[in-house]
Amino acid sequence: MSVTIKDVAKKAGVSPSTVSRVLSNHPRISHATSEKVKAIMLEMGYHPNIMAKSLVSKTTHSLGVILPKPAEELFLNTFFMELIRGIVAQANRSGYDVVLSSGSSEQEEVEAVSRLVYGGRIDGAILLYSRKNDPVVDFLSRNHFPAVLVGRSEQHKNIISVDTDNVQAAADATRHLIQMGHQRIGFVSGPPELVVSLDRMEGFKMALNEANLEFHKDWIVEGEFLQESGYRAMSFFMNLPERPTALVVVDDIVSFGILRGLHELGYKVPEDIAIVSFNNIALSELSTPPLSSVDIGIYHLGYTASQALIQAIQEKDPDKLVHQRHIVPHRLILRQSSMFAPSRN
Amino acid sequence: MSVTIKDVAKKAGVSPSTVSRVLSNHPRISHATSEKVKAIMLEMGYHPNIMAKSLVSKTTHSLGVILPKPAEELFLNTFFMELIRGIVAQANRSGYDVVLSSGSSEQEEVEAVSRLVYGGRIDGAILLYSRKNDPVVDFLSRNHFPAVLVGRSEQHKNIISVDTDNVQAAADATRHLIQMGHQRIGFVSGPPELVVSLDRMEGFKMALNEANLEFHKDWIVEGEFLQESGYRAMSFFMNLPERPTALVVVDDIVSFGILRGLHELGYKVPEDIAIVSFNNIALSELSTPPLSSVDIGIYHLGYTASQALIQAIQEKDPDKLVHQRHIVPHRLILRQSSMFAPSRN
DNA sequence: CTGAAAGCGCTTACAG
């Protein structure tokens, strides 16, 4: 029913092969026939059938993106949206489509991915997060399937990854508080199975070490990327006999929970406790007070991930692809939540 | 290189046709051969090639989702993410993939969609928003391509749509303020080219009318779905000689901007001005004060859109599809921002 | 219940 290469060929008085060659800008085709065929394609409203093309070319011009399962799904809506926007923008620009997939368990995630991969539905995959033992990463790595990880993998060192230097980022945030005069600094971390939590924790410790500041076990709290976690962490800290004067918080959303709790209890930020967190989402400058936050360039991360993946797909020499690690620069944005020098005691 | 239906057939000692029939659970296949073939498929790691299947079946089992162009892109990250989560969840459950596409202008949007549609890449499309004169809707409607609109279209009454009853929702919000004793109520609207802005405005007027309250031209402000718009609206209202005591605000994000502005100027919410807004995003209960908001079930909207689209794709009788309109129920969530009765004057 | 054959719409050596 829809117009095919044969219809165009017939009307143009050439063979289907020729039409196909015009389509792919084959060099050895006469300018005259090329023009004629193109005119007729336009006239007849011809559009190449992508499926047929894929079937023979063994390439789909599609990238697969695996959405995190519900547990982490709550985790920062705006983070993932920004990431996906960056991914889709760059993919479309390069003529690639993006196929979204999700599973409601790790098991289902693997099934979804393997359907896409084995079914020849996608040319490469992007993972939006990095867990410590991720079966999806295992699967892709085992199958030598082109893949890019946003974040980094502990096990699979040679998967291509696009990441923030989270160790440095956390060190930067911590150093800022130290420079402001804080000596008692706590850390609110994310789920320990996420690599990002570990990296930020490490940077935090690093900065404390440099400054010969004490690393206080009691001043470390782990949680989810949820406001409730921040709320709980806050209540834990504020009940401590000796409490920190500043906090490094793994994510802005978590800081919102902390701010809310402190507000309810009548504490003031940054006077009673100073806060720096990560990701600099749109709302971070809108909270009361506005949050100091490390901007990690989320859109840019997504954009770079697409770019790296497409490059990997098109690269023939596999040696060039081993152990690629793209670092997107971060930037500490200072706002009111950390702009206070504590009195010495 | 990958294992095909022929390989399986050879190993099983049957014809490719038979393997294909086993795959599709054809009724007239003997249990014995079916079992044998299935065992061999598993053993050889067979996975059907989706492209080949699509080519012959003329169906892709993919839904296309068009991301809004940058202008509206900012518009409510978390809104779109929730919507997409709902869409993907339901699509995957029904065995459909979701293909994302975007353009950086209306022109590019249409091109992206037509590539997907004419290229046979998708079986149907979901639009995430409704503009007043949308070329993408025109395109889909003109081509009689299965499509679902989240929102509603003024021109194309017979496109399938999934929507909130925004008129009622806005009326509910407004009535609540009236019941609290407010007589001077303002409205902060969104871009006038979006249908949702118009519908909510209409509900607002309706509720005022019912209560014989004056509709004050000065108390209506249009803006974007951005915090800055809220900030500006706030400053406009607060400089009025006679200002409203309560506001209905088209979106929570806009309310955040209003809250911030009022806080800076030292006004109190809800005492100086009460606020109700829409969408009930995750952060609405975290603001200071927590926002009263109409929960429109965003995830549910996405979920329903997927469901309706898949139904439309699978429905043979086109008469059944005309003028379908699915309404997802809304619910006014009361929080502190509107819980104050103004003194009579 | 099963097989041989044709065909989906394209590409790409091979030949000229």
Added chain:
DNA sequence: CTGAAAGCGCTTACAG
């Protein structure tokens, strides 16, 4: 510079 032919991996009448 162009065409005829084979083939990508599947499905589906048609026959038996």
